[in-house]
Amino acid sequence: MINGERTISRPLRWGMVGGGRTGQVGYKHRTGALRDGTYQLVAGAFDLDAERGRDFGVNLGLEADRCYATYQELITEEAAREDGVEVVSIATPNFTHYEITKASLEAGLHVICEKPLFFTVAECKEIERLAEEKGLIVGVTYGFTGHPLVHQMAAMVKKGMLGDIRIVDMQYTHGFNSGDDVGAGEAVKWRTNPKSAGPTFVLGDIGTHLYYLSEIVLPHMKIEKLLCDRKAFIPTRAPLEDHATVLMHYDNGARGRIWVSSVDAGNMGSQRYRFVGSKASVEWSDSRPDQLIYEVQGEPNRTLHHGMPYLEEESLAIDRMGALHTEGLGDSWSNIYLWIAQAIDAKNRGDEAFLKTHHYPGIKAGTEGVRWLENCVRSADAGSVWVDFK
Numbered sequence: 368m369i370n371g372e373r374t375i376s377r378p379l380r381w382g383m384v385g386g387g388r389t390g391q392v393g394y395k396h397r398t399g400a401l402r403d404g405t406y407q408l409v410a411g412a413f414d415l416d417a418e419r420g421r422d423f424g425v426n427l428g429l430e431a432d433r434c435y436a437t438y439q440e441l442i443t444e445e446a447a448r449e450d451g452v453e454v455v456s457i458a459t460p461n462f463t464h465y466e467i468t469k470a471s472l473e474a475g476l477h478v479i480c481e482k483p484l485f486f487t488v489a490e491c492k493e494i495e496r497l498a499e500e501k502g503l504i505v506g507v508t509y510g511f512t513g514h515p516l517v518h519q520m521a522a523m524v525k526k527g528m529l530g531d532i533r534i535v536d537m538q539y540t541h542g543f544n545s546g547d548d549v550g551a552g553e554a555v556k557w558r559t560n561p562k563s564a565g566p567t568f569v570l571g572d573i574g575t576h577l578y579y580l581s582e583i584v585l586p587h588m589k590i591e592k593l594l595c596d597r598k599a600f601i602p603t604r605a606p607l608e609d610h611a612t613v614l615m616h617y618d619n620g621a622r623g624r625i626w627v628s629s630v631d632a633g634n635m636g637s638q639r640y641r642f643v644g645s646k647a648s649v650e651w652s653d654s655r656p657d658q659l660i661y662e663v664q665g666e667p668n669r670t671l672h673h674g675m676p677y678l679e680e681e682s683l684a685i686d687r688m689g690a691l692h693t694e695g696l697g698d699s700w701s702n703i704y705l706w707i708a709q710a711i712d713a714k715n716r717g718d719e720a721f722l723k724t725h726h727y728p729g730i731k732a733g734t735e736g737v738r739w740l741e742n743c744v745r746s747a748d749a750g751s752v753w754v755d756f757k
């Protein structure tokens with residue numbers, strides 16, 4: 368169980384790019400980072416509006432002269448200080464991820480970047496090489512993938528409790544973009560423009576969460592081919608999609624489906640995952656994040672509760688609230704940030720042996736998400752045909 372005791376020798380000096388007052392995801396980063404004594408927020412370039420960004424940073428408790436107008440200024444000014452930042456989080460629109468990550472790594476900073484990591488696998492590979500060369504960590508933040516019940520599912524699959532995995536069925540849908548975009552805010556505008564969002568809308572925005580989660584639960588399974596059907600129900604969003612279905616064939620013969628949509632009008636359940644094996648199934652939804660449904664063929668269905676001693680050690684070790692009390696998205700983010708802090712600490716100490724076995728969402732998690740997107744787009748744009756996964 369995690370109880371907030373510090374697991375690294377000192378807090379990392381942390382800065383944020385983006386995630387300002389009006390940003391959607393910024394507070395999730397701070398909720399994740401500022402919990403276990405592993406990060407201290409000391410600087411930021413929080414906002415495109417420099418004045419608002421400075422005011423916001425001061426309200427977060429930062430010194431005014433460490434609230435910068437641009438990320439370039441943050442990097443330069445902080446490099447000149449003995450107590451300058453050593454890791455930055457990037458919580459800005461997609462099209463900025465690559466350039467900010469590159470500049471930060473070149474300045475010797477570890478990076479924690481939002482998904483989808485970049486636009487192309489080629490960019491990911493280039494950054495992977497740069498991070499390796501500089502001896503720096505790149506972490507990626509996929510929201511629910513630190514939840515104890517996600518890791519319970521992974522442990523159950525690993526132990527063979529479900530038998531051979533046959534069916535993967537995942538859904539992340541909501542209805543917030545059911546109407547047109549007339550008068551839409553910034554976060555919708557950049558998401559529906561290929562120049563700022565990249566080659567996808569909902570596939571990258573929410574589908575990549577599902578794909579990484581499936582990699583955690585089913586690390587032994589690889590996709591052999593996939594078929595993606597995508598559509599913009601609101602025509603002004605084309606060529607990007609507000610709805611997509613992806614069918615997948617895995618190397619063990621399993622079949623998979625991922626459904627992502629932002630025009631699923633009225634749906635507030637959002638995420639649901641079901642993994643079906645030859646003996647049993649597990650199902651989890653973020654509308655009941657404390658519960659995992661475990662169904663063994665021929666037996667009464669079971670509801671497993673987070674934090675209970677009958678769960679696997681992999682799940683109990685990362686539980687925070689304890690059974691009976693809600694464990695949710697904020698707790699998951701805290702685990703993700705903690706794991707990345709431990710990776711950074713190990714990298715700083717040159718402890719490669721620790722890094723070899725340590726679980727955290729690193730650059731490969733980002734690269735594989737972008738690879739999945741590239742394959743989805745290749746299939747969809749060829750007329751929704753089956754393509755070999757490359």
Ligand code: NAI
Pocket residue numbers: 384385386387388389390391392393412413414415416437438458459460461463481482483508509510553554572
């Ligand atoms: P947003 O549009 O709501 O906020 C963006 C923030 O970044 C704003 O504060 C804006 O002023 C600032 N900003 C933009 N460009 C900047 C720059 N060059 N320098 C400094 N600040 C800059 O966007 P949202 O929804 O917060 O998304 C940001 C990123 O986070 C996206 O990549 C998105 O895909 C990802 N995201 C991830 C989530 C997750 O669960 N991991 C959830 C929501 C978003």
